[in-house]
Structure formats: structure tokens, C-alpha cells
Amino acid sequence: MRNIPTDIYIENEAVKNHGGEIAELGKKAMIVTGRHSSAVNGSLDDVRAVLESQGIGYVIYNDIEENPSVETVYTAATAAVKYGVDMFVAVGGGSPMDASKAISMLAKNGIVCENAEFSENEGVVKAEKCELPDSIAKVEELLYTPAKLPFYPIVCVPTTCGTGSEATPYSILTSHIKHTKKSIAHKIFPSLALVDYGYLKTSSYGGMKSTCVDALAHMIESRLNTNANAFSRAYAEEGMRLWASCKGCLETEERFAQMTDDEFSTFMQASVLAGMAIAYTGTSIPHGLSYTLTYENGVPHGNAIGVFLSGFLKKYGDSTEVEYVVKQLLGFDDIDAFRDYIRTLFGKLDMSEELWKKDRDGILANPAKLKNYPFELTADMLDDYVRYYNA
Template sequence: MNFEFFMPTRLVFGPGKVKEVGTYVKFIGKKALIVTGRSSAKKTGHLDMVTKSLEQEGIKWLAFDEVEPNPFTTTVERGANLARENHVDVVIGLGGGSAMDTAKGIAFMALNEGHVADYIAGKQGGDVLPIVLITTTAGTGSEANNYAVFTNPETKVKKSLKSPKTYARVSIIDPELMLTVPKKVTASTGIDVFFHAMEAYVGRRSQPFTDALALEAIRLVAESLKGAYEHGEDIQYRERMAWANTLAGVAINLSGTCGIHGMGHPLSGIYDVPHGESLAAVSLAFMRFNIFEAPGKFAKVAEALGVDVRGLTLSEAAEKSIEALRDLMDRVGLPKKISAFGITEKDIDTLAEHAYTKMTHNLEASPRVPTMDDVKRMYMESL
């Protein structure tokens, strides 16, 4: 076996930890740009908690609160201009994956010239402002990796910026911040946790370290997502989902995602479908296409989802993973068809071409590498 593990981020986990953010930031910078969404952090009081902690440590701050779901590359560049104009020396991402990814992008572009799309396409960057992340959802895992996903509004391509320097210095995972997350967002972000874990596990870039993290994350999602969805005020469910999210975030940091993300990103990039919902809608067709290429792994997925596989053949146990996932998605009200977003048969060629030409890295990491026709068939099955 040959594999590596690298994780430079200090992870701070636990209820109430957000109130300590200033004690970590004071060793990193003296003027912070807080990157967040347009209203949620204000309404919940999360922004006030962060600014109070910063002020107690004598840290100046300003806010960039223009982050949208499926954030645009242009949003990153506006935030980077604000960071440069105000001479900030640390960037804090407060929110779900969109806010945290945008914080990474702003920290990167504040010290690099040109357009972020060029760096996503492979241009090499230089230094990055220090990053601190505070996740408010159990989804995306951005606090535990160096990915930052953006949509180019001109091309509709949704891809990742990734640099060895876009890891957070410190990430705070405070389950209390997740108690106010609405049911629909709980479901969408929670299923994203599952797909991060499963894709890291079954994909071609899997390795022993991430396999262990991924299977534990799947088990926690199976045990806790429905509870967090139905009883969002219960800190125990939120805590377990937060931990699953971080585990899965570390897993994709090392092993990446594969075809579900490869097929889901075009739905978000072109049609602005919520990320987790886009993955759910294509997942069952993806699993049916891939399951007999890695039956042992899909059998383990089924087991981690709570299926009793005793007495089943390997292929029977593997197929149970599809049933178990379908049941989990039903229990939290997630769509299982892309037609739920208004997609019709006339859109399939556009989606397939986009996925096959723009998301090659993801598709090629799948257990069974698809052809263009395979991708079309999977989208058709998902209608």
C-alpha cells in the first residue's frame, strides 16, 4: 500500500466554540474580512457572536455579505477587491460551503492578479491571506479541505479552485450554530456529506486512511440525518452530523469525489439547482452503472447504511446500497429525479456534454469510467 495523509488545518470542535474565534484569530491577523451570506448570519446572531469575540481581542473587522448559493467567480473578485482596498490580513468564512469557499477564493485572489477562472483552469498562484473558517451547516466539508467551488457566470462551468495554501489555519465546527438550519437545507447539506464519503470510498483515488473516515461518516449520516431533519433543535443529532461532515471533508481532501459530483455540478452550474439536491437526483443511476465494478465496496456502503447483509451474496449486498440510499432520501424529502428541477429530455445532451467535457477529473475517478453515451443514459435514467 502507498498513500499519504496531509491535514494542516487546526480543527476546533464543540458546542460554544464559536465564541472563542477571537482567541485564535489574534495570532493570525489584526484586521479581518468576514465573508458570509446575505442575511442568514445576521438573522441567527452568528455574525454578532463572531464580531464580539474579535472585538474582545482588539481585532478590527469588516463584512462582505454578498455570497450567493453556488457562488460566482465574479463574487470572489469583488470580495478580493474589498480585501485589498481595506488592507485586511486575515479572511474569515462564516456560513455554509458557499461562504467558506468564497472566503478561500477571496483570500487567494487578494494576493494574486488576474481572474480566478484562470487559476481554476490551472494557472499557478502565489501567496494566500490566512484563512479561518466557521461552518454553520453539516454539509460541504469545506472547513476540512482546500477545495473552493465556483460557477463562472459566463460559461456556466462549476469547478474547484485548489491550492496547497487554501487550507484554513483554523476551522471551528460548533454544532450549536446548526440548530437553526431549516429542514430543507439540513437535508440537502446532509446528503452532500453522504456523497462526499461514498464517492471518496468507492472512487479510484480511495486509500486506507480515507476509507476508514468515509465509512464512519456514512454510518453517522445513516443514524443521524433523519433525526437532525425532524428534530433540528436536538444538539446530539446536530453534533453527530457535524462530525460526519468534517470526517467526509477530510476524506475528499485526500481522495476527492467522482461521478456523482461530476454529473451534479452541471445541474448547479447551468440550472442553479441546490448542490445536495443535484447530487441526490443523479445518484441512483450512477450507483446502478457502477455497482458491479466495485461490489465489495458498495456492499460495505450498504452495511454502513444499516443494512443487515448476513446471508446475502456480495452482489445482493451491493444492490442493497441503492435501496438503502433511496429510503434515506425519501425520509428527508430529497428529490430522486432531475425532472423535479424542470429538466426535460431536450436538456440531456447539454448536460451530458458539459459533464463529459468539463468534469472529466470527476468522471474518470469513478469505479467504472463512463463514455459520453453512458453519461447520457445515466441522465436519462435520472429524469
Template sequence: MMKDFTFNVPQDIIFGKGSLKRLPELLEKSGSKKMLLISGPVLKKIGMVEKVEEIVKASGIEVEVFTDVEANPSVATVDKATEAYKKAGATSIVAFGGGSPMDVAKAVGVLAKYGGEIGDYEGAHKVPGPIVPIIAIPTTAGTGSEVTAFSVITDEARNYKLTVFSYELIPSYALLDPELVMTSPASVAAACGVDALIHAWEAYTSRDASPFSDAMAEKAMELIGANLRRFVANRQYEEAAAAMLSGSMFAGIAFAWARLGNIHAMSHPVSAYFHVAHGVANAILLPTIVEYNALADHGRYEKIYNYISKEKDPVIDFVPKMLVDEARDLLRDLGIPQHLADVGVTEDKIELMAADAMKSGNIMANPRQSTIRDIIELYKKAM
């Protein structure tokens, strides 16, 4: 029997080559005459932040810029960006970059409107109402953060990645221009691309999945599965760039409504303790968790295999191990490390990481039930 579900997509999504130039039009729609642009130092260094500034200023809208966003952004960065927003007298935020600037923008959108500290809103549905209007422009394909209801911020005092989950966080507009992802280095394209695939994958196997999230997840896996390898091979391949960016967005919508699973629950502590890039941490955990969850499979593993496999002939006798092997092959093809030990993770932190992983709501959505002992064993296996 189909269980109850609800969904809406409460934002305008604009997709198209060269669509960055439509940013002033969206700012006009949001009623803003002064915006804070939140981005990162790399995009500033290569001149992309300046390009956005020029487009906006040419339309007569004032711009202030905050580009001190690091990977796995911290509570301190959120506080600094909130201060910059208030000082500027801004009335909207443009988040430009990967998941990190978007996480910060969402957090600033909450604090600028309702005050306090971001930790006050940790957990689900603590944001009391609409936040500052945000226009999200991804430059990676990617986190899907432009369409999700989550902000993940590192609390360095606790070595903990706190999550704020509220549908109020979904940006008012998502502007997806494939030209912006065509400058990614191969390593970034690989890590972000696998992250997007895992978003769709975990949403698809989630215990909270619905026909709506399934439709989004399946389309995401179709687009990403067929294009991830060739996009990493050549980011200038326009068709692959467009497929990856749209696939990442569909994956984001899928997990905004279906949650994720053990991969994400376990990757956040890896990033918090060892500063491993989020996409890399997810990717390394993928084969171990896929193997663990096989016991709960009810036909979905074969569908995922068909989306991501290099073999295009129909499978006659599928077994779940084929998907585990395919996941390992994918990481090898993309040049992503195979083990947690390869990225500096040490065994002495496993019990602490497992305790933090168990606090994640994603554990409850994972298809196979997990105890803290299970999580400890999975970390050890992924070492």
C-alpha cells in the same frame, strides 16, 4: 497489493459546543488585527453575522463584513469580495456559513495574494503558494469545505462551475461549533446532510481511495448514517447535530485526498444550468449512479448499506440492489425530490451538461469507467 498514497492534515481543527467564542484566539495566532468576514444574507438577517462581529470586536480586532454571497457563487461575487478585502486592508478572512461563503473565501484568499482572475487558477495545483490565512466556521453539516482543497465558482458566461483544486486552499483553521448547525431549516439540513454522506460514499468507492481516506470515509458514514434522519427530524437534538458536523468534516477530509465520482461530476452542471442547490442535485443523482457503479463493486456496497440502513440486523444475502433501494428510501424519508425533472431540469440541456461533466477530474476517480454516452444516458435515467 496496496498502492502508494500520501496525506497530511495541514490545519488546526477545533470542535466543541460554544467554540465560536475561541475565534479571537485563532485570529491572534494567525497574526491578524483586521479581518474580512465573508458570509451570506440569510445569516446576516437572522443576526448570526452580528454575533460573530461582536465576539471579534470585543477582543480589539477590526472587522469588515461581506455578506453578498449567493448559493452557487459567481465569478462576479468573488471579484466584489476581493475588492472588499483590499479596500478594508484586511490581513485574514473568516468564512462563516455553508459551502458558498467558504468557496468565495478560498478564491479571495488566492486573488488577494496573487492577483488575476479566479479562472486563471482553474484546474489542479495552479495556486503558486500559501494564500491569505482563512478561518472556516461551518453553519451547515454540510459541505466539509472547511477541510477541503477545492473552491467551486460559477462562471455565468459559460454556464459552467469551475473548480480550483490546490492543497494551498485548505483553511488554516476550522472551527466547528455544533450550536451553529442547530438553527438549520429541515430542508437545508436534509440537502446538506445527504451531500456530506455522498462525499464520504464517493471517496470510499473512488479509484483514488487509500487506507487513510477509507478510515475518514467509514467514520463519516457511521456518524452520518446513524444520525441524518433524526437530525433532519429535529435540529435541536444536540447529539445528532454534533455527529453530523463531525461526520461532515471527516467526509471532507476523505474526499480532499480521494476525490469523488460521477455524482459530483454530473451535479455541478445541473446547478450551473438550472440553479439547483448542490446538495439536492447530488441527492437526486445518487440512486442512478449507485446502480450504474454496482458493476464495479468489490464488497464496499455492503459496508455502506450497513452504515445507512434503517435495518440494524445483520444482512444474510446482500445484493447491490438493496443499497440502491436504501438510497431511494433515504431521499423519500428526507423529503428530497426523486427526479431531475422535479427540480426544473429539461432534456434539451443534457448533451451540454454531459460535455461539462466530462471535464471534471471526478470522472476519472469514479469506480466504473464512463464515456460521454454513458453520462448522457445517466442524465436521462435520472430525469
């Protein structure tokens, strides 16, 4: 059983309220973020203000792309070493938070690009030159080989209500060598998570749907999981109850535009609970199937998971457990109603037969995902996932 060592605060102005705890973690920070959303929703300004008020130096690395790659975290780690960073503040959705964990570990262990050159403008660091090794496979081997390696402290400031990365030890990176997304082998919990629903208010409708369904999948996959225990079930079940109370907010853009502070707060709480649940269990089959769809077809992460959820429930080996999840926790009349809800959000699954077979056969050869599924899984059963969703 895994304890969650992260100090998690869910409150208004969480960043401003906990500057002292941030200051205890290091003397110079790298803010890890993307280029746009953190600047728009105010989270980046809040973090900068608190670091400055605490006398903590910082640089900003804002080249984290959606579904961050091994190459990106390697370059960022090189910058962190060059600028003498000893802590990280991840600001944004799952991409910056996941990336910061890998960056922290690489930087702490001196896995850097030799002869790299960077420029700095108003605190923002850019790579001017960073020659990757002859084969990035050497870096991937370190990331994906289990070992106990040290890492620098990490503060997570989530601005979406989906990944729950602020409460998990997982770092999902894109491997261009393997043409997929995959969690690194190292378990790296953040030291501190500062969760403020106010940052959700600038979310787009599409972004909100995708991230919310990602959180929903975490809870379903954790609850129906080989590794489920009393703690993970409690987190997943309470999270699903909260999520269900606001699920109507996602059905139309008009309803989304009318969301209240309480509804944003509820989704954010559900996302954190979902992250806490999968910290114990890991994810299962829908997540495993989603990575190929995202890498090959560019489908957003939550959408790619969502299209496999109803089939996962339909073919799951314990109908009593499924009925409890679908009816009692999520408030749907049956699995068909759940499927129809997801199709309202994302439409039907559009995936070539060739790509689907690659995806299907890949999950059947993936022991890390299969071990989290408590029943036998066959190719015909997986084919039924797609047939049922698109029926």
C-alpha cells in the same frame, strides 16, 4: 498523499473558545458571509465579539450569494485590499467558505479592480463601483491555472453540515463564462476551523436535507474513488456510520422539527469527516453531474447531487464495495431502498433531454472527474443513472 494542515475544533462555543488562535493569524479581518443566516443563527455576533475582544479590526463583506461567482470574489478581494485586510473569517455554509479561499488568494496577489469605490456602514462594506476588466476571463485564467501563489490566513466557521469546506483545499465557484460551477486550480486549506453544531438549529428543513445529502455524497464518492487510501476510507466510513444513525431525521419535516442536540452534533461531525475524506480523494461523478443542474435549473447543490447517487451506486463496477457501503455503513436493505430514501427527500429528477445530454457529454469530457472513477464510464451507463432513479 495530502496531509490536512487545518486546526479543527468541534465543540460548543468553538468561536469563543479560540479567540487567541484567531488573533495569531492577523491584525485586520474581513468577515465573509451571506446576508441572512449568519445573522439569524448567532455565528456572526459570536465572531464579531471575539474579534473585538482580541483587538482585531474587521470589515464585513456580506454579499456572498449561493454558488458564488468569479465576479463576486474579485469584487470582495478588491475591497479586502482597499481596507488593508490580512486575514479572513468565513461564516456560513460552503458558499462563504469556498469564496473566502479565492478572495484570500486574489487579495494577497493584488488582483483587484482598478478605480473601485466602496462604502462602509457599521462595518459592512458595499461596492458602489467596481468596473470589471474588459473580460473577466483574465481573472478566471488566473483562478483556473495551476500555480503556487500565496494567500492570507483563513478561519472557517461552518453553519451547515454539508460542504466540509472547512477541512478541504477546494473552492468551487460559478463561472458565467463556462455556464457551470468549477473548482479553482489552487489548493487553499484554512488555517483554523471552528465547528459548533449549535448554529444548525435555525436551519430550514429544505436546507438541512440538501446539505446533509451533500455530505453523504462526499463520503460515498470518496470511499468509491480511484484515490482512496487508508486515511480517506477511515474518515468516510466513520462519517457514514454517524450519518446513518440519524438519517431518519430527514425523512419528514415533522421528524426534523424534533431533532435533538445529539443529532445535530452527529450530522456536523459527519460533515467534517466527509470534508476530510474528499481532501484526500476529491469528488467523483455525482458531483460532476450536479453542476449543470444547479447552474441551468437552479437546483440546490445537495439536491442536484443526490439525484445521481443511486445510479452511481447501481452502475459502479465493484458490487461488493457497493454492498458494503449501502448495507453495512448506511444501513439500507439494498440500492433500491437507498434510491427510494433519496426520492422521498427530493422527488424525481426533472431535467430536459437536451440539458441531460449536455451534462452527460460534459462529464465524459471531464478528465478531472473521470480520473477519480476507477472503471470505464460510457454514455449508456450515465443514461442508466437517470432511468434507474426515475423508475
